Amino acid sequence: MATEIKAPVFPESVADGTIATWHKKVGEAVSRDEVICDIETDKVVLEVVAPADGQLVSIIKDEGETVLSDEVIAQFQEGAVSGANETQAVQSDSKVEQAAAKTEAGAAPVVERAQPVSDQAPAVRKALTESGISASDVQGTGRGGRITKEDVVNHQSKPAAQPLSVAVGERIEKRVPMTRLRKRVAERLLAATQETAMLTTFNEVNMKPIMEMRAQYKDAFEKRHGARLGFMSFFVKAATEALKRYPAVNASIDGDDIVYHGFYDIGVAVSSDRGLVVPVLRDTDRMNYAEVENGIRDYAVKARDGKLGIEDMTGGTFTITNGGTFGSLLSTPILNTPQTAILGMHKIQERPMAVNGQVEILPMMYLALSYDHRLIDGKEAVGFLVTIKELLEEPAKLILDL
Structure with a gap:
């Protein structure tokens, strides 16, 4: 039944x-x-x-x-499946035996041609269509020469042997539908620009103290906690402390009301194949550095594998996004509504800086804070960003809660 x-x-x-x-x-x-x-x-x-x-x-x-x-x-x-599947398995095994016999006899091994795209599984057809790859270009490793989804992914990751040959004057276009996730992200970003009084303020931070501390303790940290010590944990902890000092940055607007949150749930923007997602670290004021690093790593893996759940991304009182991962030197991040602020990290760039009347080459990073001016005044926004800068440039204050 x-x-x-x-x-x-x-x-x-x-x-x-x-x-x-x-x-x-x-x-x-x-x-x-x-x-x-x-x-x-x-x-x-x-x-x-x-x-x-x-x-x-x-x-x-x-x-x-x-x-x-x-x-x-x-x-x-x-129940058990019989009939067509068993027949297919027998035919496939027979082909393998024939190929092995010819190889032993000195003949070239038989290589199965990939079947037409119409004969592939739905997931494979979708992957081929979205990537613009022809089924005949992919070496199928599945039964009977069938292409698997992994075959398409592996083919995409291979470097191109030579540039695409296109006839002179030919103009190529490919049209694919937006995914629901991509459409939803687009709607939220557009709403944020149209429905908020968004403004961005900038500052810069000397990353040398953090980099020296990380280099000194990263091996011992990984041995003790089983987690790699990155920069994000310092930023999450610094942002948490700054949110405590400036509650409006941790608030949200609900109609005509201001909602002040007495907890610190920080979203970390993660880029995935399906679009931008923002999983949330809960109660970051209660987390240690290892818990932050492990949380971010686990979310990155889940995002890559498409395993993020709705519960992983709901809520959040503040967001951090790191454009420096892709080499961005400066940007203006867009609010993740209904939150009222978002912190943008960027690439660490060595630059000549004036220090006590002397020129030094220092690893500098631009910070950007986009905020909703309806709720947050410029004084609070600048003070919040300066607090993060000071905590990162003197990490002892961050660790000692000074």
Whole structure:
């Protein structure tokens, strides 16, 4: 008897989702807890797994269709799969044996040609379409020469042997639909620029003290805590202390009310293949440096693997974004509403600086604080940024809570 496969129950903040990828076809063998479908919402990608060993009997919601919370998307049959799959396995094994026999006889090994894109799994078709790669260019490692999603990713990561050959005068375009996540990010960024009185103030920080401390203690820190000592933990802890001194920067606007938060949940902007996401470190005032570093690392891995949950990204009272990762020297970050401020880190650049009447070459970083001028005055914004600068330039004050 067939059972229903339903979409997950979405949180209140998520109205609906879109079927992004079916990883299994009708009639294909499925193992218990194996991912059979991805549903993309405007915040995260949710995975639907098989309830038991068996096969899909029918797919009710195709890729690209909108689904509601707890809506039926497929029919599932529990039990062993026989017939077509077994025949395919026998045929595949036979081909392998034939190839091995020819190799032993001195003939060149048989290399299976990748099957046409129309014959590939939905996830592979989607990956090929979005990347603009032809199925004939990818070496399939799956059964019967089939292309896997990993084959497409590996092909993309290979350096191009030579520039793309294009006929003279030919102008190439590729049109792909925006993902729901990308559209949602675009909507939020546009709303932030249109609905807030956003202003940015800048300062610079001498990173030499932090860099020297990090170089001196990073090995001992990793040995003791099992985490690498980076720069982000210093910035998170410095921002937390500055938020304590300037509560308006940690506040938000709700209609005609100002909400002052008595806790410190700092979001760390992370770039992923699906777009910009901002997972939140909770209660950073109670976290030590190792907990901050481990938290950021775990979020980065989850973002890379598409495993971030809605609970990882909800809330947040302040955000830090690091454009320096990509080489940015200066930028004006956009508010992550309803928050009223965001701190932008940038590339560490050696520059000649005047120190006690002498010119020294120092590793400097520009800091940018974008804030909502409706709530935060210039005096508070500048004071907040100067506090972060002072704490980073004298890390002993940060560690000793001075």
